[in-house]
Amino acid sequence: MTSDQTSEISELFLLFQNSRRGSNVGPFLRCASAFGVRTIIVVGNNKVAVEGSHGASKHVRLIPFPTIERAIEFLRSDCYCTNITGLLGAWADSFSSDGYGVTLDDEKQLLRLAIAHSTRHSQSTSLKRISFPVASYPFKTGNTCIVFGKHAQGLSTMFSDCCTSFIHVPHECVRVDKADLQLSSCHYSSLLDAQSCLSIVLHRYTQWAQYDEHNFGGHKFEVANINVPLEDTARLLQKETRESNRRDNDVEAESVIDNGLEGLFGS
Numbered sequence: 001m002t003s004d005q006t007s008e009i010s011e012l013f014l015l016f017q018n019s020r021r022g023s024n025v026g027p028f029l030r031c032a033s034a035f036g037v038r039t040i041i042v043v044g045n046n047k048v049a050v051e052g053s054h055g056a057s058k059h060v061r062l063i064p065f066p067t068i069e070r071a072i073e074f075l076r077s078d079c080y081c082t083n084i085t086g087l088l089g090a091w092a093d094s095f096s097s098d099g100y101g102v103t104l105d106d107e108k109q110l111l112r113l114a115i116a117h118s119t120r121h122s123q124s125t126s127l128k129r130i131s132f133p134v135a136s137y138p139f140k141t142g143n144t145c146i147v148f149g150k151h152a153q154g155l156s157t158m159f160s161d162c163c164t165s166f167i168h169v170p171h172e173c174v175r176v177d178k179a180d181l182q183l184s185s186c187h188y189s190s191l192l193d194a195q196s197c198l199s200i201v202l203h204r205y206t207q208w209a210q211y212d213e214h215n216f217g218g219h220k221f222e223v224a225n226i227n228v229p230l231e232d233t234a235r236l237l238q239k240e241t242r243e244s245n246r247r248d249n250d251v252e253a254e255s256v257i258d259n260g261l262e263g264l265f266g267s
Helices: 027-034 068-077 196-209 230-265
Strands: 012-018 039-044 061-065 081-092 100-105 110-113 131-134 143-148 167-171 173-178 183-187
Touching: 012 027, 012 068, 012 196, 027 039, 027 196, 039 068, 061 068, 081 110, 081 196, 100 167, 143 196, 167 196
Parallel strands: 012 039, 012 143, 039 061, 081 143, 081 167, 131 167
Antiparallel strands: 100 110, 100 131, 173 183
């Protein structure tokens, strides 16, 4: 799919939490390229691998940032993103268009759907803390960024705090027999991995935004290359790192000066 027709009102970006050095983003690059996403923001470790992208890395721009704050600032000021949507993964029996409440997993520091406790949202619940099934097309006009990680279920609290809305992928509940109880119970573990969830969300979004399908030439879809050499991306990362270090040094210098003045003149 391509975003040429709707790019002025609904360009789509992705923001990926890269918590490990050398994480393989190849599958995510394929998903992004297939649905017309041209830019992925990578936050955290700046070393990623693209094995398995099958050439998709030529069509998607990777922009690294050391912190989520700088990434969100870039999305809002440079990309004009008005919607920052967190993807909470796939959850069983979560089809209601009314949405579901979310809960914090303190142990894993993840924001997760409260579906295991059948907790739908009430009128008193803040809309920021509600997750809607992607099948209900809970999208808004304007540039949008989908925030996701490698967790099959849930999103890091550090990243979820920056989101203005949440979505999830519903699926049928798998019934498993408990031999000791001789009854059937619902198995709520996710049946879909992160890239499968992302592909479903991108398909729903591009369908809602009425993106045009790529032309098909020979045996492949015709996809435009993103002309951003790897050295340009590296320079951008170096610039971001220098600016981040400079800001940290400025704060530290101000603290030293303040403490010094207090020592000279008293508090």
